[in-house]
Amino acid sequence: MRRCNYILGLAIVLTLTMMSCEHDFDVDVPRSTQNVVLANFTPDEPMKVYVSSTVPIGNVDSSSMKYPNNADVTLYANGAYEADLIYTPSHDGGLPYYRSSAKMSPGVTYDIEVHVIGNPISTSSNKIPKGLELVTTEVVSIKEEVDDEFEGLVNVTANILLNVEDNTTGESYFHLKGSAFESAFNEMSIVNGLDHLNILHEEGILIKMPDSNSSNTSIQLEVSFYHFPEFELRIPFEIEIRKCSRDYYLFHRSVGEQELSNFRDGLLSSQSVQIHNNIVDGVGNFSSYVASIHSVEW
Amino acid sequence: MFFENVKINLKLTRQRVKKALNCVLLVLSFSACLNAQNNLSATIDFQVSNLTLADALWELSEITNIPMTYSDNDLPKGISSYSFKSKSIRYILSKMLDETNLDFNFVDNQIVIFRSKSYQVSGYVEDLSSGERLIGASVYNAGSDQGTVTNIYGFYSINVDVTSPDLRISYIGYESKTFDTSLKKRENLILQLTPNLTIEEVVVTERSNFDSNSYAGFFSDQNLSGEIQKMPALGGELDYMRLLQQMPGVQSGTDGLGGLYVRGGNADQNLVMLDGVPIYNPYHALGLVSIFDEQVIKKVTYYRGQFPSRYGGMISSVVDVRTKEGNNKEYKFSAGIGLIATKAKAEGPIANGKGSFLVSARRTHLDPFLRSYSKKKRMEDGDSGFYDYSFGEVVAKANYSITPRVKTFLSFYRGKDDYQNELRIDEEDAGFLYEEEENQELGWGNTVAAIRLNYQITDKLFSNFTSTYSRFFFQSDENRYFKFQDGLDFEDVARYKETFLSNITNSAFKIDLDYVPNSSHYIRTGIEYSHNVFRPGVLATQDSSFFTFDEIKDELRSAKGNEVNEVNAYVEDEWLIHKNLGMNVGLYSSFFFTEDKNYLLLDPRITVNWQMSKPFSFHFSANKVNQPLHLLTRSGSGFPNDLWVPATQNVKPQEAWIFDIESRVRLNTAWKMEIHAYFKKMNNLINYIDGADFTSSGTSISAFNWEDKVTVGQGQSQGIEFLVKKEKGKYQGWVSYTLSETTRQFDDLNDGETFPFRFDLRHVLSIVGAIDLTEKWSVNGSWNYRSGSNINLAYSDWQYIRQDGTPDIFFFDLQDRNSFKLPSYHRLDLAAKYQKSSDWGKWSLNLGVYNVYNQRNIFYVRPEFDPITQIQKYKSTSLIALLPYFSFNIEI
Structure with missing residues (x-):
């Protein structure tokens, strides 16, 4: 009987062991690298295109990144050849890029073609949105509170109303950035219920406006920043309103969501984000915006 | 005249x-x-x-x-x-x-x-040996050319021609029998059948429009009760949910894990009922084994597209599981042991056969071995601790006939899974001391209870009154302790505690009526009030000592859940328009009252049945179905920590339109063939948005903001399904094949573009066969093949460069959603059974092998990078390799 028990127990343990064993084996995925193309362009400035390559999964070391200096980057405007972009080496801490000599124009559709030896040719297209017709700013309220911990520091909270006249049909997209005393606001938030996301990688707020019959849109914004009255003048702070292309919005929104996701303890507890990609045969973003900068007295 | x-x-x-x-x-x-x-x-x-x-x-x-x-x-x-x-x-x-x-x-x-030319006969069909009433037995009168089937309580009512008063009764696993009703009382007529060990599976009656193996020919449901014995059993546990995976239109995850995906639906869209009570998670061991113990199951009926109106609330399928009531003739005891579990059952008469009882229990016996094995393994790794897992369940039932027309039933089910993990790590090196303790306890399970009363009001009117309770809960407790000393003065101690609670509770009262006014109509109607309480997941964490952990847990336990009331009603009529033309038309309606929004949901249903010639029949159905519940699932896997949530003002109930065309061919008494073509459109499906976190932390109830984490979209599925089946003779079995395509579209996912459903498995093939070699020996086997499932996969990483030119974070180069197709899944299972009867009872021994040729089917995939070779790889893991098993059962 004891022998029978022993055999039974052994059989169970053995089968359980077999059942719970993990057997690793490879899954075939495409291994070729692709171009990474990143360019956010705006009128009255030359185009800057950052070109790099994808790296193997898990090899997330900046030192392993390569930025080719021999890529052929060709720009087309409304379907016609515009220019071959010129390689500009790394300087002032910035990474190398390819730039155009001419400045971009609003309402023009730009196409790009990037050829790096060993990688497929990447292409993309984007149209610069028309400019904002009119933007007015109105300070609704200003609140100044003396900081309890740091003597002489004042926390300033401003409630601002931005009136935007936008004649575009369909959904429209905005990127708000702001600064006071040459640094970004401590906090910037939308208070009138618009669909928005605060992003960190480019500091600011992305807003999606629904399609509406009215061309007037109001954005109610609350910003806060520090002010040292003893050392600083009450100089105006700045708010930059970018009207973006859809690709600009979707890309930066997805990057922002991935960043937030990473803050929440990474992929183990979060749904991984699919980064919006409008590069054919490559990854990245080729998109445009028009900007309007406003100084706000307070 | x-x-x-x-x-x-x-x-x-x-x-x-x-x-x-x-x-x-x-x-x-x-x-x-x-x-x-x-x-x-x-x-x-x-x-x-x-x-x-x-x-x-x-x-x-x-x-x-x-x-x-x-x-x-x-x-x-x-x-x-x-x-x-x-x-x-x-x-x-x-x-x-x-x-x-x-x-x-x-x-x-x-x-x-x-x-009169005919008269009405009503009563029950029973098992002669046990008194167990038979569900779905066919009752046929050749004289009137009328047929019906018994309802879920074994009740029938039929119009009999006075010139031909014989009733032919047939049922899977029983000898067909003819009863002369001319000399018998015509109300409460009990017709008894004898079990047939040689299994005469199907009787095709003379009535061309009447197929005794399906619901009076109206619905293409699958009666699974007779099929379970033809299947090999994983670990010796015959499992109806695994059997369902062999049916056309049904897909599942690897090795059966992850629930059922019926015709492109999600795992949460199946109405699984135990004795008419909804079950919210019908699995043990994360889906490896279902909660339905074969030894107590009387009948399992499965609908995948043609829904009778009496079922509502889920949009993809209905799995109606009915358990045995107990033997009211004699006391019986049975027991069994298999690789995974040990089980026992006792049943017998109450009050001289006026009633009966049944008690059964099943429990895994692997936990002592798991604990011992894991202890040893951790010691080998230099750590200490163990892990173990177990599940257990108990079923108790009783019934009593107050009068021949009135019968009461009590039923109770309680099942629970437990997982425990204890780990202690002590490391000391050069004066540095590191201690870590981890303790995890997970528990989940179902509790189901029902009180039922059958009252046969007249020979044409049968009523049922039911009060039910169903609860599914999940709880996870985790304690962690870290201590670090540098050998000098520095010491860092951290404690971390977390608990997660989730449950859904349903209480309902229901009245059902079956009315047979004449030979052309069979009317069913009913009304139900249902009260649901959802606690969609609460999480408490503590890493300091502001509050005691018990205080936080008490706060969570006492937190008010989200309460939802429903009033559901249905009416359906099986209408025999002509000898060869029938129709089932009905309506299921639901008034769904949530805290912020009320919904009136109407589900019209119609099924038309046309017998073109004797072997050929044609069926068409159009169904609208609504589902006011959603399941928040991280992986679509039906795991117990998935959260049930009700529809809200912003997230509407799921809905689907299902169109189904079917042709059935009855080649002879043994062979039959079914071909379906279907189209299914689903709206208001939910999915986590990109970047959504699956948890909410803090010391307060904070998981009720789930609406912010999901996006609403739609799905579509179309396909063709084939089933060829041999139901009689020495060789039995079936081949099922499904060719389908399923997509999803969410505005906020995949740039709004349509993408393949994760379980969009283009080809699914099942071949199941059983051979009776001798009276004592039988063998069976099954082979499954299906296209690989679709997953999100990144082929590489890339780095974001900010607009000012500085390098930023790395991203996965995730391809289009679900664009990577895993390799196909296939597996062969074989089993043999020896059974012997003697004077004192009978016993059987089952021997089998799961995954005979040891196919390494992919369970999950993870990225891996070799820094030396600079080669990226994805490694995948398979779950169940070749697994021999046994089970031994005895009945006295």
Whole structure:
């Protein structure tokens, strides 16, 4: 009987062991690298295109990144050849890029073609949105509170109303950035219920406006920043309103969501984000915006 | 006309009056409401003894002063006595003519009695040996060419031709039998069948429109009860949910994990019911084994597209599991042991067979071995601790017949899974000391209870009153402790505690009525009130000592859940329009009251059944179905920590339109073939948005903001399904094949572009076969093949460069959603069974091998990078390799 028990127990343990064993084996995925193309362009400035390559999964070391200096980057405007972009080496801490000599124009559709030896040719297209017709700013309220911990520091909270006249049909997209005393606001938030996301990688707020019959849109914004009255003048702070292309919005929104996701303890507890990609045969973003900068007295 | 063959006797003779004087006549009173118009509704007292029916009718005519017309030749000659008090004339007449093949009508102020062409017979179909009532047994009268099947309580009601009073009863696993109903009482007629060990599976009746193996030919449901024995059993556990995976239109995750995906639906869209009570997670061991223990299951019926209107609330399939009621003839005991679990069952009669009871239990026995094995393994790794896992369940049932027409039922189910993990790590090196302790406890399970009362109101009207309770819970507790000392003065100690609670509770009261007004209609109707409480997941964490952990847990436990009330009603009619044309038309409606929004959901359903020729039938159905519940699932896997949530103002109930065209071919008594083509459109599906976190942290209830984490979209599925089945003979089995395409579209996912569903498995093939070698030996096997499932996969990483030119974070280069197709899944299982009967009982031994050729089917995939070779790889893990198993069962 004891022998029978022993055999039974052994059989169970053995089968359980077999059942719970993990057997690793490879899954075939495409291994070729692709171009990474990143360019956010705006009128009255030359185009800057950052070109790099994808790296193997898990090899997330900046030192392993390569930025080719021999890529052929060709720009087309409304379907016609515009220019071959010129390689500009790394300087002032910035990474190398390819730039155009001419400045971009609003309402023009730009196409790009990037050829790096060993990688497929990447292409993309984007149209610069028309400019904002009119933007007015109105300070609704200003609140100044003396900081309890740091003597002489004042926390300033401003409630601002931005009136935007936008004649575009369909959904429209905005990127708000702001600064006071040459640094970004401590906090910037939308208070009138618009669909928005605060992003960190480019500091600011992305807003999606629904399609509406009215061309007037109001954005109610609350910003806060520090002010040292003893050392600083009450100089105006700045708010930059970018009207973006859809690709600009979707890309930066997805990057922002991935960043937030990473803050929440990474992929183990979060749904991984699919980064919006409008590069054919490559990854990245080729998109445009028009900007309007406003100084706000307070 | 009714009167063609009736000889009219206008005047009662004086001789009959004299004859009547020899009898006792007592007329107690007339009802005040009896008037000159001879109202048959008037109530009287009427009592006569030892009279022929003709004389008794004469007396009734005299008392009521209503002339009666009939033919002497039609009346039976036997002597009877009748006694009625305060009964209507109509009632008295119907009782006097009961079981006579006579009917009556009120025409021109007189009662005309005539020979009827048919009569109604009602009652139950039972197992002769156990008294167990049989669900879905076919009842067929060749004379009237009428057929029906017993309902879920074994009840039938059928119109029988007087010239051919035989009823043919057949049921899977029983010997078909013919009963002559002409000499029997016609109400509460119990028809008993004898189990047939050689299994005569299907009887095809002469009635072309009547297929005894399906629901009167109307619905393409699958009765799985007879099929389970043809399947190899994983670990020795025969499992109906695994059997379902062999059926057309059904897909599942690797090795059966992850629930059922029916015709492109999600795992949460299946209405799984245990004795009519909804079950919210019908699995043990994360889906490896279902909670339905085969030893207590009486019948499992599965619908995947043609839904009868009596089912509602889920949009992809219905799995209706009915358990046995217990043997009311003799006491029986059975027990079994297999690789995974040990089980036992006892049943027997109550009150001299007026009722019965059944108690069963099942429990895994792997935990001591798991604990021992894991302890040893961790010691080898230099750590200490263990892990173990177990599940167990108990089923208790009792029933009692108060009268032949009234029967009560009690049922209870309780099942629970437990997982425990303890780990302690002590490391000391050069004066540095590191200690870590981790303790995890997970528990989840279902509790189900029901009280039921059957009341056969008339031979045409059957009622059922049910009160039910169902609860699914999940709880996870985790404690962690870290301590670090640098050998000098520095010491860092951290404690971390977390608990997660989630449950859904459903209480309901329901009334169902089955009404058979005539041979052309079978009407079902019912109403239900249901109260649901959702606690969609609460998480408490503590990494300091502001509060005690118990205080936080108490706060969570006492937190008010999200309460939802439902009032559901249905009506459906099975309408036999013509001998070869039938229709089931119905409506299921639901009033769904949430805290912020009320919904009225209407589900119209229609199924048309056309018998083109004897072997060929054609079926069409169009169904609208609504589902007011959603499941928040991280992986679509049906794991117990997935969260059930109700529809809200922003997240509407799921809905689907399902169109199904089917052709059935009955080649002969053994072979049949089914071909389906379907189209299914689903709206208001939910999915986590990109970047959504699956948890909410903090010391307060904070998981109720789930609406912010999901996006709403739609799905579409279309496909063709084939089933070829041999149901009789030494060799039995089936081949099922599904060719389908399923997509999803969410505005906020995949740039709004349509993408493949994760379980969009283009080809799914199952081959199942069983051979009876001898009376004692049988073998069976199954081979499954399906296209690989679709997953999100990144082929590489890339780095974001900010607009100012500085490098930023790395991203996965995730391809389009679900664009990577995993390799195909395939697996062969084989089993053999030896069974022997003797005077004291019977026993059986099952031996089998799961995954015979050790196919490494992918369970999950993870990225891996070799820094030396600089080569990226994805490594995948398989779950169950070749697994031999056994089970031994005994019954006395």
